[in-house]
Amino acid sequence: MNRRYFLGAALSVVAVPAFAKKPADRPRVLAFKHLHTDERLAVTYRVGDRYQRTALQEVNHFFRDFRTGDQTSMDPQLLDILYDIKTRLGDLDARFDVISGYRSPRTNKMLRETSGGVAKNSLHLTGQAIDVRFPDLPTRHIRDAAVALGRGGVGYYRRSDFVHLDTGAVRRWGA
Template identity: 70%
Template sequence: MNRRHFLGLALSTAAAPVLAKSPSERPRVLSLHHMHTDEKIAVTYRIGDRYQRAALGKLNHFFRDFRTDDVVAIDPQLFDILYDVKLRLGDPDATYQILSAYRSPRTNAMLRRTSRGVAKKSLHMTGQAVDVRFPDLSTRHLRDTAVALSRGGVGYYPRSNFVHLDTGTVRRWGA
């Protein structure tokens, strides 16, 4: 047996027992950049059907109300929506830019007084909403991809250059 045949045999037998993980077993990783705090995080928040407790704690802190530093438990399904949107976009390593996540009732009230379009009972106050964009992708394409998932609410704000995603009932609004 020559060296090439031996190496080929070794590689073929070594590769045989290794099976690719099914999509549901792959680690779910989110990469995020908070535009107000300039914090960045990349975290495996779920493996298979199991959410990773420590990772959820990091994400809860990352999604905090940056004005008050209040932290709540963010709905893990929101992370799943973010993950599934970036998969559908074909870029599992893409980094979301976060513009708004959890808002304390105090912050939400202040924003209602100073801005248009802030809901009195915003899902941001219950840890069920996030406003996002990608630096190199149109918000229209992001919106269309999120709408195609048919999960939660999708708001489109082209003038402000972001898309609102939430885990509420399936609905859409915006231009």
């Protein structure tokens, strides 16, 4: 063993202290801006494998149907997908711009009647879907990161500049 190897090995051991948290134990933080309400939320929604009840209540309110004020319990696994996408893209401080979270049956019906591509039994109705983008990143990067995760549905809406993500069956659509 030469001196350079020994010093490099010693430095690498010192660089990661024994008390450092494992990645799975680190707090999971997400930041959002709702494009329809201009509200912002930064929340530590999970620490280790424990979801934070108060944080999830804040998320439920934030992702409410902005047209009616109705809210539901959002699927925490949807937050995990968002966190994993953010991590995969390498920007742990990134903020998601939210176009749509929960949709009440009334809102979903109205959208089905006035625009295309809205599913009758949308997972937005059950708190299992979200439409997002990043302010300074092409949406195709979010789509690609989501597809690589292999979890849930991924819809890419290039013209409208957003990505639909959900915790349903693995599938994808859009260009």
